[in-house]
Amino acid sequence: MGFKSRAKKKQKEASDAKGPSVKIKEEYSGEVRCDVADCGNWADKKIGGRKLAFDRAADIWGEDGLLGSSRRVTVCKSCYKEWKKAKKDDPNEWG
């Protein structure tokens, strides 16, 4: 690996960056938003989103902390984790 080959590589990268496919990693754009009011993450099923019964979700975030008004809310992966963790302390949920 001499200087020349490295220079060549650099040149290639530079020209790649100029092309139309310059778009670097785009932010994931989903279809379903997490229903937890102060979250705002995507909650698509394919990225780990889950549906919870409203009442069960309200146990953790409270009715005011949820955006959905239907009987089911959709939460993102991290909110679901949070919910699951909180529910672990509730013996009724796992008995």
Ligand SMILES: [Zn+2]
């Ligand atoms: Zn969330």
